[in-house]
Amino acid sequence: MTRVLLVEDDSTLARALAITLRSRGYDVTVARDGASGIRDASSARPDVVVLDLGLPDMDGTEVITSLRTWSQMPIIVLSARDGQSDKVAALDAGADDYVGKPFGIEELMARLRAATRRAAPRDDEPVVDAGELVIDLAAARVRRSGVDVRLTPTEWHVLEVLVRRKGTLVTRADLLREVWGPAYESQTNYLRVYLAQLRRKLEHDPSRPRHLITEAGLGYRFEI
Amino acid sequence: MTRVLLVEDDSTLARALAITLRSRGYDVTVARDGASGIRDASSARPDVVVLDLGLPDMDGTEVITSLRTWSQMPIIVLSARDGQSDKVAALDAGADDYVGKPFGIEELMARLRAATRRAAPRDDEPVVDAGELVIDLAAARVRRSGVDVRLTPTEWHVLEVLVRRKGTLVTRADLLREVWGPAYESQTNYLRVYLAQLRRKLEHDPSRPRHLITEAGLGYRFEI
DNA sequence: GAGCGGTGTCAAGGATCCGTCAACGAAACG
DNA sequence: CGTTTCGTTGACGGATCCTTGACACCGCTC
Numbered sequence A, B: 001m002t003r004v005l006l007v008e009d010d011s012t013l014a015r016a017l018a019i020t021l022r023s024r025g026y027d028v029t030v031a032r033d034g035a036s037g038i039r040d041a042s043s044a045r046p047d048v049v050v051l052d053l054g055l056p057d058m059d060g061t062e063v064i065t066s067l068r069t070w071s072q073m074p075i076i077v078l079s080a081r082d083g084q085s086d087k088v089a090a091l092d093a094g095a096d097d098y099v100g101k102p103f104g105i106e107e108l109m110a111r112l113r114a115a116t117r118r119a120a121p122r123d124d125e126p127v128v129d130a131g132e133l134v135i136d137l138a139a140a141r142v143r144r145s146g147v148d149v150r151l152t153p154t155e156w157h158v159l160e161v162l163v164r165r166k167g168t169l170v171t172r173a174d175l176l177r178e179v180w181g182p183a184y185e186s187q188t189n190y191l192r193v194y195l196a197q198l199r200r201k202l203e204h205d206p207s208r209p210r211h212l213i214t215e216a217g218l219g220y221r222f223e224i
Numbered sequence C: 001g002a003g004c005g006g007t008g009t010c011a012a013g014g015a016t017c018c019g020t021c022a023a024c025g026a027a028a029c030g
Numbered sequence D: 001c002g003t004t005t006c007g008t009t010g011a012c013g014g015a016t017c018c019t020t021g022a023c024a025c026c027g028c029t030c
Helices: A011-023 A034-044 A060-068 A084-093 A105-118 A153-164 A172-180 A188-202 B011-023 B034-044 B060-068 B084-093 B105-122 B153-164 B172-180 B188-202
Strands: A003-007 A027-031 A048-052 A075-079 A097-100 A127-130 A133-136 A141-144 A169-171 A212-215 A219-222 B003-007 B027-031 B048-052 B075-079 B097-100 B127-130 B133-136 B141-144 B147-149 B169-171 B212-215 B219-222
Touching (some): A034 A060, A048 A105, A060 A075, A075 A084, A084 A097, A084 B105, A153 A188, A169 A172, B003 B034, B075 B084, B075 B105, B097 B105, B141 B188, B153 B172, B153 B188
Parallel strands (some): B003 B027, B048 B075, B075 B097
Antiparallel strands (some): A127 A133, A212 A219, B127 B133, B141 B147
């Protein structure tokens, strides 16, 4: 059964949509705000998210960005705002589709079918387990041998980019662009400093790293 | 470069869209009707199709159905008809997205980006398997009989160029230009050194290479 | 079989890159 | 307003890698 996470603060609309979805055979979870939407997405593991942009606690695109840090699950956006820039922002943040209100229920259903149809199974783990290291991408937490490790925002950001592409090489330019922005693509000394700090906090023997691997001349790689 | 097939009979709109798309760096092919659209889709192999439903020769959903018999390429539908049933029919026929006319050009661009972004990871085979040698171009990783082989940046770069054109001859000048730059086109001694190093690391019997083949007087070739 | 062009092999600088440490200043916090 | 935490630099030793030159080898021609 296809699982749908519905993130919608308007309880009337939420109830109506949930009823319709269930009548079509979907398994529906409802979240009332962005924060619980993000939480439920990692716990309930829906096959598709239907997200209202007008949430009380946070901006809708932030929800999308947050989900996209660890998951490729389809996201269909509902919005009363019909401006071009809202659509572009949501889609470029990682949304798969954008439906303006008011919308026809049959159209939404068709877009839902289209989104689930093309969704291919891939590794979408919010929690990455690398032996004594456990990294929860959704909750932004790192545990080493069971105890929480405190990371600074930048340290976390670097680790997140590496873990999201675990096993594959991340070039220095990619890493710098994603964490510090396009203007810093040649500041390779930042990486040296932060990789050293991460290793000191995460590796058993920082001088002989087993997870945060240097590919000399190319970049870095997170190894499980 | 991303290739777009634009199937549109209105020549004014087709020209305007083609200009915009090309200015954004897309490679655009235009088809005037459904039949040639289907033909071009199989010959030009676009990364994404933008399809106007209102075509002179056949119904738009038939075009979608026909494409879907052999391809999963993203299809974005444009349509002046704004009825629910048209949208549902097109989406259920296999379209990925449906944009009603009149549409904003920025919205279409954003939806195009969303469609290609989704499709990107599975479009071509990044892993090359040559018996005991497994080369993962995306992850920048080489395995020989199951164990990782460490390559220096230049070694990797040379191997990458050869593997990308596996089976075909790569001339010395091509190889030197791609790895060291246009100024080094005659430094053929570099190639001798690096090919020898690669063979030492990758070949079972470096003096009798089975994958990194020399084409005397011409260049090199990667054989599977 | 000697000469020759093209190719493979090896080793040794010398340049570059990486890890580490320390210090400074800015920002966050109470 | 003082304290603490972070992010940013710079410097330096050491490891790695690129380059270069010398020499051996092979197939071919004469």
